């Protein structure tokens with residue numbers, strides 16, 4: 068899977084490329100994360116890519132030309148890339164959507180700043196709008212990073228077998244509770260069943276707990 072990210076802050080993506088399970092996927096060539104500095108596609112001497120809004124009002128709007136040229140350049144390399152704009156107007160990113168997006172060969176992620184992009188970009192250049200949640204954030208970059216992480220985890224070989232989170236969310240529930248050494252700390256003991264060595268009982272207990280926790284903390288997840 069190839070991710071091409073269009074952003075004014077490419078340095079933000081360094082963490083994703085060097086730390087943790089996603090970085091390992093990059094090293095194993097299971098995924099590629101390319102960043103494109105939108106400013107490199109400006110045609111004016113000050114390298115501005117934004118201008119004030121028609122109709123007046125506060126803030127600045129990202130202009131069509133640099134974005135359109137940048138997407139054009141990316142499409143020369145990956146003609147089949149799906150172009151996604153991270154936006155509060157997008158469809159909410161879920162585990163199910165992450166799984167669907169993982170089937171694409173290449174995804175281009177456009178990150179907004181200021182008041183966002185000229186509407187004609189959304190009409191003409193974008194295939195899909197995705198949101199990571201309903202809150203105000205300063206730019207699309209964190210959204211793009213969340214999407215890259217969630218989608219990359221679904222690719223074959225990116226996760227080791229040691230990751231249990233996939234099973235738990237496969238049935239749309241929260242994970243069961245986890246314990247590690249010591250057996251007792253400050254009078255708090257590990258549930259006895261986990262020390263019993265009886266794997267069938269442990270599996271049953273974990274299944275019950277996952278359901279109980281989901282019902283108590285996120286009942287909305289059960290009605291899906």
Ligand code: 4FN
Pocket residue numbers: 153154155179180181182183184197198199200201202203204205206207210211
């Ligand atoms: N945000 C809201 C309503 C109106 C504006 C915003 C907002 C970054 C460029 C967009 C926001 C939320 C989830 C990207 C928010 C996301 C963004 C995202 C995002 C700068 C313009 C902006 C009703 C959601 C509170 C700023 C609601 N997922 N505007 O945040 O890009 O990906």
